[in-house]
Amino acid sequence: MITKAVIPAAGLGTRFLPATKAIPKEMLPVVDKPALQYVVEEAVAASLDDVLVIIGRNKNAISNHFDAVPELEHTLSTKNDAVKLEHVQRSSTLADVHFVRQGEPRGLGHAVLRARRHVGHEPFAVLLGDDLIGESENLLSRMISVAEQRSTSVIALMEVPAEQIHLYGCAAVEATEDPDVVRVTGLVEKPDAASAPSRYAVIGRYVLQPVVFDVLEDTPPGKGGEIQLTDALQVLAADGDAGVAGGVHGVVFAGARYDTGDKLDYVKAIMQLASARDDLGPALRPWIKDFAARL
Numbered sequence: 001m002i003t004k005a006v007i008p009a010a011g012l013g014t015r016f017l018p019a020t021k022a023i024p025k026e027m028l029p030v031v032d033k034p035a036l037q038y039v040v041e042e043a044v045a046a047s048l049d050d051v052l053v054i055i056g057r058n059k060n061a062i063s064n065h066f067d068a069v070p071e072l073e074h075t076l077s078t079k080n081d082a083v084k085l086e087h088v089q090r091s092s093t094l095a096d097v098h099f100v101r102q103g104e105p106r107g108l109g110h111a112v113l114r115a116r117r118h119v120g121h122e123p124f125a126v127l128l129g130d131d132l133i134g135e136s137e138n139l140l141s142r143m144i145s146v147a148e149q150r151s152t153s154v155i156a157l158m159e160v161p162a163e164q165i166h167l168y169g170c171a172a173v174e175a176t177e178d179p180d181v182v183r184v185t186g187l188v189e190k191p192d193a194a195s196a197p198s199r200y201a202v203i204g205r206y207v208l209q210p211v212v213f214d215v216l217e218d219t220p221p222g223k224g225g226e227i228q229l230t231d232a233l234q235v236l237a238a239d240g241d242a243g244v245a246g247g248v249h250g251v252v253f254a255g256a257r258y259d260t261g262d263k264l265d266y267v268k269a270i271m272q273l274a275s276a277r278d279d280l281g282p283a284l285r286p287w288i289k290d291f292a293a294r295l
Contacts, residue, residue: 002123003050004118007052008102010101010102010105013026024059024061025129026062030273034065035129039129042132046125050095050096052100054099068092106227107227109227109232112216113216123210124208125143126206137255140205142180143205146178151209152209152248156206156250156251168203170190170197170198171186172188182200186237187233189231215232219232
């Protein structure tokens, strides 16, 4: 059984400066919850209740958010504000949340490697905070199922326009007997459109076999001078089904995904999620239509 989730959150968030000068990008609100809480809730919904967050310097706001706040809870309780009290308490009771520091940010692969002592010899999930998956989707549960059935590492793939593939890791794939599952034969980090092996982009969900730690230990810095998780997965993918831990498979996802790693997409994500809410949508949707008509 896969029970552990790892969430890298040690990045500097430079794309959102100056907002992220003092606030971790993972704590930027998406409507009324920090982006990171959506990710933890997704892990819990997939029965992953042991969550390790990889943090860096000046990220204390993250650990504070998942801790109890007795003074605030007492104030809300005294005011009989049960709704707000429930919201405050939810983040501190969601899961068993742990933290470990990455030190200097040396890439996603290095961040995942920092989880080795906590994870041990078990398969585990990695969730990136830039990608929010719709609450009604079962992507992570499907990935866990594939990993357990095939004893393989699993990555989430989404087909993107050719002109956007340079923004992602890209997978070369072969079909399997399952229509939503492919075998990954190769991976390349952020290729140009002409050299990309497909239009399947790697999005921020992984279920990994523990052998990935051994590979990461020997993975040299790659693109951007950082230790890339993509490079380690390429080693596992090249080994194939007959070798190390069943190679790498991909689950092709076509559901709701919200990208909060880019300023424009972050604003779009807020608008989409707010529009879908029962408490905000009925008033927001007509306003959006009226605003758009006046542009």
